Amino acid sequence: MKPLISKLDRILGSELRDYQSGLLKAELADLVLGYIVSSSFERIAGHRKRQAKLQKILEAALTSEELAHLGPIVTMTPAEASITEKAA
Amino acid sequence: MRDGKATTVSVTRRANVLHDASIERMEDAELLFESRRWVLSMYAASVAVESLLQAFAIRSGRPYDANHDLRLWLAKCPHAVITTIKGSAIIEWSDVTETWDNTIRYMSTSGLLGFLKERRLNRKITLGKFGEKAVVKVNAAKLLRAAKVVHGKGLVLWQSQ
Numbered sequence: 001m002k003p004l005i006s007k008l009d010r011i012l013g014s015e016l017r018d019y020q021s022g023l024l025k026a027e028l029a030d031l032v033l034g035y036i037v038s039s040s041f042e043r044i045a046g047h048r049k050r051q052a053k054l055q056k057i058l059e060a061a062l063t064s065e066e067l068a069h070l071g072p073i074v075t076m077t078p079a080e081a082s083i084t085e086k087a088a
Numbered sequence: 089m090r091d092g093k094a095t096t097v098s099v100t101r102r103a104n105v106l107h108d109a110s111i112e113r114m115e116d117a118e119l120l121f122e123s124r125r126w127v128l129s130m131y132a133a134s135v136a137v138e139s140l141l142q143a144f145a146i147r148s149g150r151p152y153d154a155n156h157d158l159r160l161w162l163a164k165c166p167h168a169v170i171t172t173i174k175g176s177a178i179i180e181w182s183d184v185t186e187t188w189d190n191t192i193r194y195m196s197t198s199g200l201l202g203f204l205k206e207r208r209l210n211r212k213i214t215l216g217k218f219g220e221k222a223v224v225k226v227n228a229a230k231l232l233r234a235a236k237v238v239h240g241k242g243l244v245l246w247q248s249q
Contacts, residue, residue, distance in 0.1 A: 022243060022244065022246070022247040024247070026108050027102065027104035027105045027107075027108050028108075033108060033111050033112075034243070035111075035244070047119075048118075048122060071108075071111070072112050072114075073111075074111060074114060074239075074240060074243060076240045080237065080240050082176065082241075083172050083244055083245060083248070
C-alpha cells in the first residue's frame with residue numbers, strides 16, 4: 001500500500017492547495033483510508049461535493065485496480081484540521 | 089481465541105480497527121444525513137466519535153469496557169487528546185455530548201423527537217416544510233457538524249502522536 005499512498009499524495013498534492021494528508025493502510029484489509037487537508041475545500045460546502053472533487057481527481061489519475069484499493073477519505077480544510085491544545 | 093466469537097471480540101477491541109471504523113462511520117453519517125435518514129445519521133456520527141475515543145484509550149493501554157459514555161471514554165484518552173478537544177473543539181464536544189445517547193439507534197423518528205423534546209433540544213427551531221421533523225433534522229445537522237469537528241481533530245492527533 002505504501003506506493004499507492006505515495007502516488008495519492010503526489011497526485012493530490014499537485015491538484016489541491018496547501019495539501020496535507022494522513023493516509024494509512026487499513027488494519028485488516030488492503031485499503032487506503034484516512035484524511036486529507038486542503039484549502040481547496042474551503043469554498044466547497046457539503047460532503048458530497050467535496051467527495052465528488054476528490055473522486056474526479058483520482059479517477060483521472062489512478063488505474064481501476066488502484067481505485068479498488070481506496071477506502072473512505074475524510075476531507076478537511078486547514079481550519080477544520082487545526083489542533084490547538086488548551087493548557088490543563 | 090480460535091472460536092468465531094472470541095475472534096470477533098478481539099478484532100473490535102483493536103485500536104487500529106476502531107480508528108478505521110470511525111472513519112467509515114463518519115462517511116456513513118454524512119451519506120445518511122444527505123438521504124434524510126436523520127436518526128441513524130445522528131447515531132453513526134456519534135459512533136464515529138466514540139470509536140475514535142475508544143481507539144485512543146486502548147492504544148494507550150486502557151482496558152476496553154462496554155460503556156458508551158463519551159465523557160468517560162474521553163477521560164481515558166491521552167492528555168493531548170483531552171486538551172485538544174476541550175480546547176479547540178469544546179463547543180462541538182458539548183454539542184455532541186448534549187445530544188448523544190446510545191439508545192438513539194433504537195428510536196423511531198417520533199421517538200427521537202420525544203427524546204429531543206425531553207432534553208429541551210427543540211427550542212428556537214422554526215418548523216418549516218418538515219413540520220416537527222425539522223427538530224430532528226436541525227439536531228442531526230448540529231450533531232453531525234460537531235461530530236465532524238471533534239472527529240477530524242482526533243484523526244490528525246492519531247497520526248501525530
